[in-house]
Amino acid sequence: MDVKAETLELVRKIKEKQEYIDYLNYRSILERHEELLCQVEEFRRKNFEIQVSHQYGAYNAYENLISLKQDYKELLSEPKVKMFLDAELKLSKLMASVYDTITEEIEFDTHFLE
Numbered sequence: 001m002d003v004k005a006e007t008l009e010l011v012r013k014i015k016e017k018q019e020y021i022d023y024l025n026y027r028s029i030l031e032r033h034e035e036l037l038c039q040v041e042e043f044r045r046k047n048f049e050i051q052v053s054h055q056y057g058a059y060n061a062y063e064n065l066i067s068l069k070q071d072y073k074e075l076l077s078e079p080k081v082k083m084f085l086d087a088e089l090k091l092s093k094l095m096a097s098v099y100d101t102i103t104e105e106i107e108f109d110t111h112f113l114e
Helices: 003-016 018-031 034-055 061-071 073-077 079-105
Strands: none
Touching: 003 018, 003 079, 018 034, 018 079, 034 061, 034 073, 034 079, 061 073, 073 079
C-alpha cells in the first residue's frame, strides 16, 4: 500500500471516530440556524486571530481572549453553540494528537517553531 492509500485509510478511520461524528452532527444543527452560525463563525475567527497573534508575540492575548468570551457570553451560553464548540475542541485535540504522533515518529524537527 502506498502512502496516499494509507493516508486515506487514516482519514476513513478518523471519520469513524465519535469526535468527528459529533462535530458533524453539531455543525449540522448550527447550519439550520443561519444567524447563529454566522455569530459562531465570527467568534471562531476572532478567537483564532487572538491565538495566532499570541504565537507571534502579542502579550495581551490572554486578556483579549477573556474580553472576547465576555463579548460573546450570551452566544457561548446557547446550548447548541456550546455543544458545537465542545465537539470542535475534541476533534481538534484528536487531530493535534495525530499530527504530534506523526511529527515525533518521523523525527521531523519543529523546534524552530517554539
